[in-house]
Amino acid sequence: MNALLTSAVAGLTAGGTYALLGVCAVFTYRLVAVVNFTGAAIGTAGTFVLFALYEAGFPLWPSVLAGIAASTVVGVAIGFIMTRWFGEASASTKAAVTVALLVGIIAIGLRLTGGQHPHNMPELFPGSAFRLAGVEVTIASVLTIGLAALFTVLADLFLNTTKVGLNLRALADRPMAAELLGIRVQLLSLLVWGMTGAFTTFALMIIAPQRSPNFMTLSLLVVPALAAALVGLFRSFWRTLAGGIGLGLVEGMASSVDSISQYRSAIPFLVVLAVLLWSQREARWDEAR
Numbered sequence: 001m002n003a004l005l006t007s008a009v010a011g012l013t014a015g016g017t018y019a020l021l022g023v024c025a026v027f028t029y030r031l032v033a034v035v036n037f038t039g040a041a042i043g044t045a046g047t048f049v050l051f052a053l054y055e056a057g058f059p060l061w062p063s064v065l066a067g068i069a070a071s072t073v074v075g076v077a078i079g080f081i082m083t084r085w086f087g088e089a090s091a092s093t094k095a096a097v098t099v100a101l102l103v104g105i106i107a108i109g110l111r112l113t114g115g116q117h118p119h120n121m122p123e124l125f126p127g128s129a130f131r132l133a134g135v136e137v138t139i140a141s142v143l144t145i146g147l148a149a150l151f152t153v154l155a156d157l158f159l160n161t162t163k164v165g166l167n168l169r170a171l172a173d174r175p176m177a178a179e180l181l182g183i184r185v186q187l188l189s190l191l192v193w194g195m196t197g198a199f200t201t202f203a204l205m206i207i208a209p210q211r212s213p214n215f216m217t218l219s220l221l222v223v224p225a226l227a228a229a230l231v232g233l234f235r236s237f238w239r240t241l242a243g244g245i246g247l248g249l250v251e252g253m254a255s256s257v258d259s260i261s262q263y264r265s266a267i268p269f270l271v272v273l274a275v276l277l278w279s280q281r282e283a284r285w286d287e288a289r
Contacts, residue, residue, distance in 0.1 A: 004256050021244070022227075038078055040218060041105040042105070050067035082097065084186075113215045125143055
């Protein structure tokens with residue numbers, strides 16, 4: 001029992017990161033109507049800028065800021081592509097474009113970072129924050145969950161209580177009409193892409209030392225992130241937050257069971273499948289009747 005609890009607590013860091021990446025995916029979808037497959041890859045690019053500068057002898061925190069700035073630029077560049085050439089495209093076309101961009105970013109990233117060879121990432125927040133039921137909870141776990149909760153609260157307040165948030169919701173629903181009403185569509189879209197790029201990068205910088213820190217592995221964290229977003233049906237920030245943390249806890253517990261530990265990376269796929277089947281239940285039941 002204690003081993004299961006220890007493994008679950010160990011999954012908190014991953015859960016916080018899944019939750020933050022998922023909330024960023026929901027934020028992007030609700031504001032610019034794009035299912036973004038590039039979120040984790042953008043964050044990975046910034047994380048490897050941090051690593052390259054740190055390895056070259058630059059101080060840690062200036063390197064962190066440089067990495068966040070670099071990924072913000074990458075996010076804005078992708079946002080420019082999406083708004084400039086695919087602003088009026090269908091949701092499926094936009095999603096397909098981000099998949100193509102994901103493949104391109106991974107290919108370039110693997111080429112520049114030496115393939116899937118793991119790197120020795122510096123720990124931004126080493127050590128233990130407190131003990132829970134006799135289990136050490138790391139500072140990284142507390143920070144990733146805190147960052148995910150903070151972004152959830154800010155996103156919820158921003159969309160529901162600010163004029164800019166209302167403008168962005170109008171942009172997602174009717175981009176052409178929003179532009180005709182004088183809303184600065186492209187500028188607000190680029191703001192969304194840049195902001196989500198900065199948040200995801202910081203989360204990946206925290207979690208990178210605890211994963212296999214190569215470009216491919218970190219970029220594919222988009223899968224559990226989108227699984228968390230699906231739990232929230234790409235609408236609810238709070239359900240996405242809970243889904244991401246829950247996914248991390250389940251993965252952590254699965255790692256302590258020998259018979260299934262080697263297959264725990266398939267858990268996000270099972271969650272995606274379960275949510276999609278559940279979302280189709282009414283149509284299936286109607287068909288069966």
